[in-house]
Amino acid sequence: MVEIELDGQKVEVLEGSTVMHAAEKAGTYIPHFCYHKKLSIVANCRMCLVDIEKAPKPMPACATPVTQGMIVHTKNDKAIKAQKGVMEFLLINHPLDCPICDQGGECQLQDLAVGYGGSESRYEEEKRVVFHKDVGPLISMEEMSRCIHCTRCVRFGQEVAGVMELGMSHRGEHAEIETFVGMSVDSELSGNMIDLCPVGALTSKPFRYSARTWELSRRKSVSPHDSTGANLIVQVKNNKVMRVVPLENEDVNECWIADRDRFSYEALNSDERLLSPMLKQGGEWKTVDWQTALEYVANGLKQIKADHGADSIGTLASPHSTLEELYLAASLMRGLGSDNIDYRLRNAEFSPTTSTQVRWLGTSIASLSQLQRVLVVGSNLRKDHPLFAQRIRQSIRKGCALNAINSVAELASTGAWAMPVANALLAAPDAWAQALADVAAAIAAEKGVSAPASGQATDAAKAIAKSLLGGERKAILLGNAAAHHANASSLLALANWIGAQTGATVGYLTEAANTVGAQLVGALPNDKGLNAGQMLDGKLKAVILLNNEPEFDSAAGAKARAALNAAQMIVTLSPFKANMSFSDVLLPIAPFTETPGTFVNAEGRVQGFHAVVKPLGDTRPAWKVLRVLANLLGLPGFEFESSQDVLKQIPGVDSAQVPADKLNNASEANITLTVSAGSTPAVASIYQLDGLVRRATSLQLTADARHAASLDANVEGVAA
Numbered sequence: 001m002v003e004i005e006l007d008g009q010k011v012e013v014l015e016g017s018t019v020m021h022a023a024e025k026a027g028t029y030i031p032h033f034c035y036h037k038k039l040s041i042v043a044n045c046r047m048c049l050v051d052i053e054k055a056p057k058p059m060p061a062c063a064t065p066v067t068q069g070m071i072v073h074t075k076n077d078k079a080i081k082a083q084k085g086v087m088e089f090l091l092i093n094h095p096l097d098c099p100i101c102d103q104g105g106e107c108q109l110q111d112l113a114v115g116y117g118g119s120e121s122r123y124e125e126e127k128r129v130v131f132h133k134d135v136g137p138l139i140s141m142e143e144m145s146r147c148i149h150c151t152r153c154v155r156f157g158q159e160v161a162g163v164m165e166l167g168m169s170h171r172g173e174h175a176e177i178e179t180f181v182g183m184s185v186d187s188e189l190s191g192n193m194i195d196l197c198p199v200g201a202l203t204s205k206p207f208r209y210s211a212r213t214w215e216l217s218r219r220k221s222v223s224p225h226d227s228t229g230a231n232l233i234v235q236v237k238n239n240k241v242m243r244v245v246p247l248e249n250e251d252v253n254e255c256w257i258a259d260r261d262r263f264s265y266e267a268l269n270s271d272e273r274l275l276s277p278m279l280k281q282g283g284e285w286k287t288v289d290w291q292t293a294l295e296y297v298a299n300g301l302k303q304i305k306a307d308h309g310a311d312s313i314g315t316l317a318s319p320h321s322t323l324e325e326l327y328l329a330a331s332l333m334r335g336l337g338s339d340n341i342d343y344r345l346r347n348a349e350f351s352p353t354t355s356t357q358v359r360w361l362g363t364s365i366a367s368l369s370q371l372q373r374v375l376v377v378g379s380n381l382r383k384d385h386p387l388f389a390q391r392i393r394q395s396i397r398k399g400c401a402l403n404a405i406n407s408v409a410e411l412a413s414t415g416a417w418a419m420p421v422a423n424a425l426l427a428a429p430d431a432w433a434q435a436l437a438d439v440a441a442a443i444a445a446e447k448g449v450s451a452p453a454s455g456q457a458t459d460a461a462k463a464i465a466k467s468l469l470g471g472e473r474k475a476i477l478l479g480n481a482a483a484h485h486a487n488a489s490s491l492l493a494l495a496n497w498i499g500a501q502t503g504a505t506v507g508y509l510t511e512a513a514n515t516v517g518a519q520l521v522g523a524l525p526n527d528k529g530l531n532a533g534q535m536l537d538g539k540l541k542a543v544i545l546l547n548n549e550p551e552f553d554s555a556a557g558a559k560a561r562a563a564l565n566a567a568q569m570i571v572t573l574s575p576f577k578a579n580m581s582f583s584d585v586l587l588p589i590a591p592f593t594e595t596p597g598t599f600v601n602a603e604g605r606v607q608g609f610h611a612v613v614k615p616l617g618d619t620r621p622a623w624k625v626l627r628v629l630a631n632l633l634g635l636p637g638f639e640f641e642s643s644q645d646v647l648k649q650i651p652g653v654d655s656a657q658v659p660a661d662k663l664n665n666a667s668e669a670n671i672t673l674t675v676s677a678g679s680t681p682a683v684a685s686i687y688q689l690d691g692l693v694r695r696a697t698s699l700q701l702t703a704d705a706r707h708a709a710s711l712d713a714n715v716e717g718v719a720a
Contacts, residue, residue, distance in 0.1 A: 004070040019061040034150040035062040049082035058082035087116040103200030105213040136184035137701035140205040147201035153193040161187040162418030186703040191262040219612035223261040224592040227510040229601030258386040267695035274588040275617030298632035312541035314340030318548035319512035322597025324646040327521040328626040335635035339529030343518040345554035346682040348486040350531035361602040362507020372471030379479020383686040423463040436494035474504035484681040493667040517600035538563035555682035595621035604658035
């Protein structure tokens with residue numbers, strides 16, 4: 001430790017720290033623009049100049065390392081004069097149009113100019129003008145004349161997103177931040193550049209000129225998309241969600257969120273929202289009241305149960321639903337006498353499950369930033385889990401070796417993940433089990449033990465084996481494609497054997513916001529129930545669809561429509577006008593912003609949230625709809641007055657973390673190395689993951705969405 005004196009206060013910091021770090025520890029604010037705690041230090045704005053005794057001139061606090069006995073003054077006349085001088089230079093070319101600037105009210109330059117700017121400028125010449133750039137549907141670069149060249153956006157792309165999409169061209173007064181050769185900004189984390197920009201140069205294109213920051217109420221929430229459970233601040237005006245920004249949580253999402261977390265709110269206000277219950281009568285949809293709709297559903301379920309038995313009724317639930325909704329859906333089914341409930345819509349294999357098996361990450365999210373070795377199997381890591389990917393990118397910057405087993409399409413080059421891959425074993429999905437067996441064989445040969453399955457120690461397998469046998473902090477991560485695989489149990493069994501031999505943790509990245517939670521509440525069949533694949537094969541007379549669209553959210557794809565059309569009654573609970581071609585009843589349920597609820601993320605972290613706006617139209621929280629439906633069916637045990645009452649009934653979620661004894665990635669002993677030829681796991685592209693992102697206009701205009709749409713069109717063309 002090094003001790004310095006900062007404004008008369010003794011401060012101890014680690015050797016190698018800077019004056020800025022010492023100031024942060026002491027709670028002393030030093031004005032700055034280019035410095036950010038998550039980015040590298042460049043010291044190019046000079047706003048953080050401080051007076052250091054025995055130094056010949058003011059020094060930048062962000063780039064000056066501390067030394068024993070250093071005496072620093074951040075607020076004496078010399079420091080203040082230097083800081084005011086820098087501010088004068090910054091304002092020479094900055095357009096003073098704060099009243100119309102979209103950043104007005106939350107602009108770092110505006111705030112600091114109050115304390116460090118002069119009452120008038122000595123500069124009388126013309127200000128420079130920088131022409132705007134069109135870089136895509138998410139980020140606006142309309143006012144680049146406001147850019148102060150802090151390069152936060154450039155460094156973010158290189159260091160966090162892993163893609164250098166922005167850079168500085170030219171020099172001096174001609175210098176400007178831009179993409180090269182007129183390209184767009186396409187990173188799945190690009191929206192964070194908006195938060196990083198200290199002025200009004202980079203702003204949100206969907207939010208642009210729609211509200212002022214002081215008009216917005218700020219309310220905490222949790223992302224309903226992937227399994228990170230990113231913490232959010234939802235900004236609201238007149239009971240309408242206007243913007244979503246990150247809420248800092250170092251253990252989960254740090255200070256970042258993915259673009260789908262940030263911009264999916266557009267769907268909340270779209271024309272596709274379902275505002276009232278609807279019944280299909282004579283082939284036409286008619287709006288009805290809640291009493292009529294729920295009595296219709298209850299009477300229909302009673303009749304079908306009487307005619308065909310409870311086993312003819314089933315529920316397909318989305319893993320993006322809240323813990324309370326999934327618990328009540330499972331309780332409703334079992335109250336009717338049916339065990340047909342499943343959240344695993346995209347799975348191709350449905351191995352026997354028990355209440356003690358809850359597939360999870362196998363380690364903490366924060367630990368992904370400190371790994372020394374990692375093997376990722378069956379994941380488009382960067383697109384499936386953008387925030388997990390950036391944490392692993394941090395590990396690689398510290399020396400971690402990344403190994404991958406994937407298909408050629410998902411990992412054709414290191415650029416696919418925007419991080420260097422040390423060793424890759426490329427194979428078709430139906431050969432992934434064999435690829436893992438090859439790695440296991442290489443490890444077995446190295447350690448002199450018996451291999452768990454027949455494998456060949458190829459050069460690629462040996463390279464991965466050697467990597468995993470080195471280092472200390474190691475993880476084997478099974479991605480969405482591995483979880484949905486037709487040979488998923490064999491992949492897990494092989495991964496567990498490799499993990500045991502190498503000392504690596506083994507876990508699933510998990511697909512959705514509540515994949516872990518859905519397992520905790522038993523939203524999947526026991527021995528006698530039908531799984532999602534069987535239910536989507538036309539075996540049911542009545543199906544309840546909770547917050548999903550089987551055509552897009554299941555492995556059955558377009559075939560689901562014909563299977564569900566064969567049922568006598570299909571009930572859709574959704575915030576949107578979904579499944580209209582085959583549903584008989586549409587019940588409008590609240591999206592995550594209009595209902596309280598709980599998500600359990602990949603690491604087993606329990607995160608509750610409240611509604612941030614009132615339900616739109618006649619929308620009702622799904623937990624209330626399911627409770628009332630159960631009451632109409634005469635089922636006991638549904639006397640809940642609030643979502644908290646429901647939560648209290650769920651064991652193991654009464655604290656912030658699911659108990660370790662409930663999280664279990666154990667596997668069956670059987671290992672099969674062959675599956676049906678051409679079995680490709682069902683995996684959603686980044687902006688097709690759920691109904692919210694599918695209806696977010698700006699996200700559907702991105703390069704990722706257009707690319708996925710072109711692939712789908714090609715597949716449909718081939719099928720035709």
